[in-house]
Every structure is written in structure tokens, then in C-alpha cells.
Amino acid sequence: MSVKPEAASALFAGPFALATLSALDGAAFPALVTSDAQVIDLRDALDDADLSVRDLLNDWEAVLPRLTALAGDSAPRRAPLADFRVHAPVEPRQVFQSGANYRQHVIDLHVAHRAPGDERPEAERRAEAAEIMDRRAAEDLPYVFIGLPSAITGPYDDVALPAWAEKPDWELELAAVIGRPAYQVSVEEALAHVAGYTMANDLTDRATVFRRDMPQIGTDWLRSKNAPGFTPLGPWIVPAASVGDTGDLRLTLKLNGETMQDESTKDMIFDVARMVSYASQTARLLPGDLVLTGSPAGNGMHWGRLLRDGDVMDASITGLGAQRTRCVAEVAR
Template identity: 65%
Template structure:
């Protein structure tokens, strides 16, 4: 039987706890999430035995607690432009007047196919302070009306990973969770300094801009990270609905390349990019009162309500 790890708080008590989640029931555990991840060889057998015993007398109903982000990363590595269809859609949205859409799609597809064979992933850095719980209210900063969603599969590093090959990479992945990488579109490209290019610090790292969870699922319960469905609904309407098979660079390739510059440590996150269907594609960005429902196969569902910042 599969299980997940969660972090949670109980009503009337701000203390944070670690838990083992099985079929909607939570067994409270002692310790910190990164300690368990880093010492998984000692914990795995014990948790397996807890689950196989079937004893749930002192387990909590998951509906009675508040789930927090299941991870506490020291480093967050984010991959950009890593879904083929998403990049093609972006190229179409930025095509020049008079350009034929079919020709733009075909030309971009060829570029992406070549990039997959010969290119490298594109990475930037996220801030741990932006991590929020899976159902935590997202405050939309007042300085823009261009906040957008980007639901992503996130790989959680299990042991020190430095200069790995793709063949070694998945052995260093502890498990997987969901992250919605919120982006303020009009801040991404610096209008005052166009030669510098993108400004990911201001475009992505406001408080709560990385809703994470609800669960951290050990890798042994995820048969193939390249065969999962990433789906985001906005107020019940499906906006993103794509397979991770559409990635240009696989999870193994991303973890490998991310590990070549700096060592990745237990608990760190490698975000794998957003599939097609962002708000910029639909011409519909986040507004006060919106609710985002994000899910990935086997990793649970997060429900994030949005409200405008109160100044």
C-alpha cells in the first residue's frame, strides 16, 4: 500500500507536525522532514511496517487538520520553457503581425526538437520564503494585474547530488510533490534594461507564490514521472491538462543538469516546468475571488483561493 508524508497543524495550535498519510488518515511522526528525507534508509522500513500493520487507533482524520507545504527546501531550482506544446503556444502568442500561425508552430516545433537533442535546460532560482501551503490563500500583490498560474511537477532531492549523469539522477530523487509557480507577467522582462533580459526575482518570488503540496510521495510509489497528468482548474474550468511526457527534458535530465553547477541537498526542489494552458495563453489572468484547483496523478490536489492585497 502506498503512503505519503505531510506536514500539518491542528486546530487551535500553531505547532507544526510531520505525519504519515494513508487513505485519509495521518500518523504523527517525530522529527523534521529534511531529517527523514536525508536518513530515509533508517526510516523507510519503519514506515513500511506502520502501514502494513493496519493499526490506526491513534491516527488522525486528515480532514481535521490544516495541511502545510510538505517540504522545507533550502534551494529551489526551477526549469523554464520545458514543455514542447507550451513553448510552441508562447511562440504563437508573440508572433509578428502577418505571420502565419501554422508556419510559426511548425518552425518552433523544429527548434524544440533540436533543443531536446542538442540543447540544455534553462534554469533559474526560486526563494524558499515564497513556499506556501496547498490550500493557503494567495494574496495578489497590488502592484500588478498580471499574476498567472504555472502548475508543475516538483522532484524532491533525497541525497546529496553533485555532477550526476541522467542515468544516476533518479536514484537521488526522494519523491515528488506539486508546486504552482505563480508569475507576475509584466515584471518578468525589464523594460528599463532590456539588454539584461528577465527578472525572475521580482516576477516570481512574492509571498505565497509557490503553493506546494499537499503530499510528498516517495519515488517508489511513482512508477514513471514521465507519465503523469498535470491539471489545473480555475473556478472549475480546466485550463492546464497535459502529460509530463510533453517535457522537452525529462526529470532525470533536469536533476542531472541542475546538479552540475551546485550540489543539491536533501529536501531541495527541482521544478520541472509548466505545461501549456497558462493564463497568458487564455488571455485570463488571476483575479480577486478566483480559486485554483491543481492536481497531478497520485500526488493529491491543492485548492488555492485568491484575493487582492489589502493595502
């Protein structure tokens, strides 16, 4: 799907962003997209026919000045963005996902996922959830798990709702894109390893989050989050310097034109630096990897309205552009 002309005037913060594009009948390629909706094919500009966005991130410190120069240079051949299809901006090797990182969202989920037999008033259960959040923040313990790159799809692609998914839900998230390997980095060092930011809609089937057959095992993230296309990503990777402070970005998701999520990253319990640092204490983060930072309040469980065939989700995050994805029911096999 090409970018609609009405969206081109406010693509992203800063003078340029990275994208993965293709002509309607061609192979995908790494692109520099300028703020006036023009495209520079980076294979030609950097003289590398096999170049990918992940290759650029592998050498981010050296590449970034060259990209900045290209964005301001009138010499490279350019083409209108509207002529191209927009894909997910990068193919990560690893996807680190954060759960329970927006205070109000977690409280809402705690109330919605009432355990069988728990007849306490809602106010009491909300107070319990708030206490849990306060304790997690004080103990400095983010919650991170692993997602599959195969779940990623483009920012304007249709999303197939599996026939087995009884309660598919949306979860718009800010995603940090790693630009330098990070292993056991401190919170103070963490942002130096982030090349830029993009947006992800981390869809979840609420009916399969918890293993009812084995409650002692807990959550089943493979089943609930990793169906093909369950992570629409992009459209762009915006350099970290252009985004600036991620402590007050607005996340907005509309379902069929009605606002469902509309919250600031101020509601995060753990900020981007803390999430990247925490993940790096166990795993080695690699260039192109994603660190999703959790989703704010306003998911379908809160509204009592889950995703259905034909639904259209419009999502945006300050400075990072916009997604539009349509839900299509998968035919049962």
C-alpha cells in the same frame, strides 16, 4: 485548511505519503498519512520531538523502510486527516525551477509574447518556436533557474496577488523532492537521489518576466515569480516507488471549475532524470530541495485570462493528490 472528506478516498498513489500538518491550535509536525486518510504523528512514532520532514529526507534511505513498516502497523496511534491543517510538505533550502520544458507550452508562450514590431503571421512564429524546441532537445540544454523558498505556501492556502502584479498567471508543475545529496550526477544516477514527488503551482506575473528597461539583461525571475505565496506546494510527498514512471502523469488545473491545463508529462522536452542531473552539474542538491520540471500548455496567457481576486484554482497530478487555492487581491501600499 483541513482536507475535505470527498477528497480523502483518492489522496495519492501507494500506501502512504509524507506531510506537514498541524492541529488547528498547534505547531506544525511531520506526519505519515495513510491511504485511508489517517495520520500518524512521526514525532511520537520515531521518538523525536524536534523532527521535521526535512530531517526525514536527510536520512531517507534509512527512514523509508521504517515508514513503510509504520504504514502497515496498526499499533501507532492514528487520527483522522480531516482534523488537521495541511501545510506545504517540506521547507526546502533550495528551489530549482525549470523553464520552457513543455513543448506546446513554450510554443504558445512564444506566440503570446510577440516582440514589438513583429508582424509575422502566427503560423510562422509557431514554426519558429517548434524549431527552437527541436534544437534545444538535440543540444541537450535544459533551462534551470533559482526560486526562493519564501515564495512557498500551503496547498489550500489563499494566494495573495500583489497590487503591482498586472498579469498573474498559473503554472502547474511536477516537483521532484531530493532525498540524497546530488552533485554532478549522471542522468542514469539521478533518480536514485529523488525521494519522492509533489506538486507545485509556480505562479508568474507575466508583465514582469522581461526587463523592458534593460532588454539585454533578459528575464527577471525575482520580480515575476517570488512574491510571498506564489508557489503553492503539496499537499503530500509521495515516495518515488509509489509514483513509478513519471513519463506519463496527467497534470490538470481548473480555474473556477473550467479546465485550463490538461496535459501529460509526455510533452516534456527533458524528463525528471535529465533535469535533476543538469541542475546537479552546477549546484549541490540537498535533501528536501525541490526540482520543478516546468508547466504544460494552458496557462492564462494562452487563454487571454489572467488571475483575479476571488478566482479559485483546483489542481491535480496523477497519484499526487490535489490542491485548492483561492486568489485574494493584495491591498496596494
